[in-house]
Amino acid sequence: EAQVTQNPRYLITVTGKKLTVTCSQNMNHEYMSWYRQDPGLGLRQIYYSMNVEVTDKGDVPEGYKVSRKEKRNFPLILESPSPNQTSLYFCASSSRTDIAPYEQYFGPGTRLTVT
Amino acid sequence: DAKTTQPPSMDCAEGRAANLPCNHSTISGNEYVYWYRQIHSQGPQYIIHGLKNNETNEMASLIITEDRKSSTLILPHATLRDTAVYYCIVRLSGSARQLTFGSGTQLTVLP
Numbered sequence: 001e002a003q004v005t006q007n008p009r010y011l012i013t014v015t016g017k018k019l020t021v022t023c024s025q026n027m028n029h030e031y032m033s034w035y036r037q038d039p040g041l042g043l044r045q046i047y048y049s050m051n052v053e054v055t056d057k058g059d060v061p062e063g064y065k066v067s068r069k070e071k072r073n074f075p076l077i078l079e080s081p082s083p084n085q086t087s088l089y090f091c092a093s094s095s096r097t098d099i100a101p102y103e104q105y106f107g108p109g110t111r112l113t114v115t
Numbered sequence: 116d117a118k119t120t121q122p123p124s125m126d127c128a129e130g131r132a133a134n135l136p137c138n139h140s141t142i143s144g145n146e147y148v149y150w151y152r153q154i155h156s157q158g159p160q161y162i163i164h165g166l167k168n169n170e171t172n173e174m175a176s177l178i179i180t181e182d183r184k185s186s187t188l189i190l191p192h193a194t195l196r197d198t199a200v201y202y203c204i205v206r207l208s209g210s211a212r213q214l215t216f217g218s219g220t221q222l223t224v225l226p
Contacts (some may be wrong), residue, residue: 004158043159043216092157104151104214106158 002027004107012113013081021076021110023091028082032067032074033058033104036087043090049074077106081114089114119203122148124221127197133190135220137203142182146207148179152199159202159216162188193224203225 004025013019027033033048035058045058049068061087063075074093078085091107120138127133141147150162162176165186170177176189190197199204202219 028219041212042218056162088156092158103161103164104159108158109156 003103004091004093004105006089006107006110008110009108010048010111012115014115015082016080019078019081019112021078021089021091021112022030022045023074023076024072025074025093025105026072027093027095027105028071029093029095029096029105030071031102032068033092034074034076035090036060036085037090037109044077046073046089047055083114086112086114119217121201121203121217121220123218125224126223127190127193129195130192130225132138133193133197133224135190135201135222136185136187137188138185139203139205142150142183142205143207144167144183146205147205148177148186149204149206150175150177151202151204151214152197153202153219154196155198168198169178177190191210193222195224195226198222198224 001067007022030051034046035043036046038042044060046060046064047058047066049055052068052071055066056067058102089110092103092104094102121141147164147166152157152162153159163172163175165177165179180184200219200221202216205213
C-alpha cells in the first residue's frame with residue numbers, strides 16, 4: 001500500500017529537549033515536504049526536498065532542521081523545541097514536481113506539545 | 116498562485132450530491148485547479164485536479180467553467196465519511212512551491 005508514515009504520532013516534550021520526527025514514504029517519490037498546521041493559520045510549509053541531499057526552506061523554517069540522506073526518509077529535527085512549536089505536523093511526498101501536475105500524499109500527522 | 120474563494124461551510128444530506136463551489140477569478144492559463152480534503156486532524160487527501168476540461172475519478176467530478184474563473188467539486192452520493200474540510204487550490208504546474216491551503220469549506224453530511 002502506498003503510504004507516508006510518521007513517527008511518533010503524539011509527543012509531549014519539554015522546552016529545549018532535542019527531538020526528531022521521522023517521515024518515510026514507500027512510493028519512490030523525489031519530492032518530500034514538512035508542513036505545520038495551526039488553528040486559523042492553515043498549513044504552512046516548513047522545509048521541502050526535491051531529491052536526496054537537496055533541501056530548501058519553506059515559509060516557516062526557523063527552529064527546524066531537516067536532512068535527506070535517503071530517498072524514502074525525510075526527518076524533521078527540532079534542536080531546541082519551544083512552546084510556539086506546539087502544533088500538528090504533516091509530512092508529504094509526491095513525484096517530481098517539474099512534471100505536472102502532481103498529487104501530494106500526506107502522512108497521518110504528528111501532534112507535538114512543547115511545555 | 117491565484118487566490119481562491121470558497122464558502123466557509125455547507126451541509127448535504129446523506130446520499131445526495133454535494134456540490135462545492137470555488138471561485139478563482141484570477142487564474143492564469145497554465146494554472147491547475149486541485150481539490151484536497153482533510154478529515155478532522157488527519158492528513159490532507161488528494162481528490163482530483165483539472166486544467167480546462169471536466170474531470171471525473173472514483174471519488175468525485177470536477178466541473179470547470181469555460182472561462183476557468185470558477186469550478187465545482189461534485190461528490191455524487193455523499194456519505195457521512197465525506198464530512199471534512201474541502202480545499203480548492205490553484206497552482207502552476209511544475210512548481211516546487213508548497214500547496215497553499217486556504218480556509219476551505221467545511222462540508223457536513225447529515226444523516
